[in-house]
Amino acid sequence: MRLFIGIEVPQSPKLLEIFEIVKNAGADIKLVEPYNIHITLLFLGEVREDRVEEVKDSMSGLKFNKFKVTLKGLGAFPNLTRPRVVWVGIVEGQQQLRQIRSYILNELLKRKIRPEDDKDFSPHLTIGRVKSYNSISNLINTINENMNVDIGTFEVNNVVLFKSTLTPKGPIYDKLFEVSSIDRGGSTEDNKTH
Template sequence: MRLFIGLSVPDLYRDNARSMIDAVRATTPSKVSWTKPENLHLTLKFLGNVDAASLPAIIEALSGIRFPAFTMRAGGVHAFPDKGKPRVLWLGLKEGAAECADLADLINQALVPAGFEAEEHPFRSHITLGRVKRYEGDDLRAELRSREIPWPPFTAENFTLWNSDTLPEGPVYTPQAKFTLC
C-alpha cells in the first residue's frame, strides 16, 4: 500500500481549480501533469509504501489524535522551487496554515511509535495543482495567478488516511480511515 494522510477540500475548490487549470492548460506551452480536481487535497504526511499488516497500527495511532476543527482558505499560487524553473505548482493557504502545521506535527509524533520517522523538513501547507514535466520558459506562476479567483473559507472537520494506487490514467486515492477533528 502507498499511504498518505491529508485534508480534503470542498467540491467548490475542485470546480474552481478545474476552471483555472483548464484556462492555463490552453495557453501554456509547458507540459504539466495537472492534478485531477477530484484528487485535490492537502497532504499532512506521506507514509510511502507500507505493508498492509501495518494498517491497524497506523489507524490506532491516528485515532488517538485530538485536534479542533479549524477554518481553511486557499489563496496564492506558488511553485517549488520558489525561483527559477518551476517543478511543482501549488496553491497556498491564507487561513489555516498554522493549524495544518500543528496537525501535521501531531501526526508525526503519533506515528513515531508505529515505526515511522518524523519529518525533517519544515511543513509547508499547500495543495498541489500540477507537476511540470517539460518547461518551455513560459511564466506558469503568472498564468495561474492571473486566473486565480477568491477562495471561500471552509471548515476542516476531519483528516483522512488514503491509499494511492498509480494507474496509467493517473493516481486513484481510496480512503482507508477518516479521523474527526473535534
C-alpha cells in the same frame, strides 16, 4: 501499500477556474484530477500491510475542532524560475494543519514508522507537476498574474488516511480511515466552499 494522510478539498467553481487558467497556460504540466485534490499532511510512501493498523492507531487519538482553510494565490516549488510543482497557497488554517501533522508525526515516530516527508512542512494544495520546460514562460506569467487571487474557504471536519494506487491514468485514492473533528455536529450546509 502506498499511503498518505491528508485533508480532502471540495471542488469549488473558483478552484476549478484556477485549474483551467493553469491548463490554458499551454505548458507541459500534468494537472491533478480535480476529484483528487487534497492537502497532504504526511506522505508515508510504501507501508507493509501488517503495519497499517499502527498507522490508524497513530491517528486515532487525534483531537481537533473543525476549522476553516482559506486558499489564495498560485505559486511553485522549488521556485518560480524553475517550477516543478504548481500549488495553491493556504492563508488561513496553517497553524491547525501544522498542529495536526505534528501530533500524527510524533505518534508515527513512536511506532517506528518514518514518513518520507518528515522535513519542513509548508501547507499547500498541489494542482500540477511540470513535466518539461516547454512554454514555461507562459506558466511563470500565469503564476505571477494569479499570485494574490482569492480562491475560497472551506471547513475541515476530517483527517483521512488514503491508499494511493498508481495507474497509467493517474492515481486512485481510497479512504482507509478517518478521524472527525470533536465538534462535528454541524449541518452539511456548513461544509460547502464559498
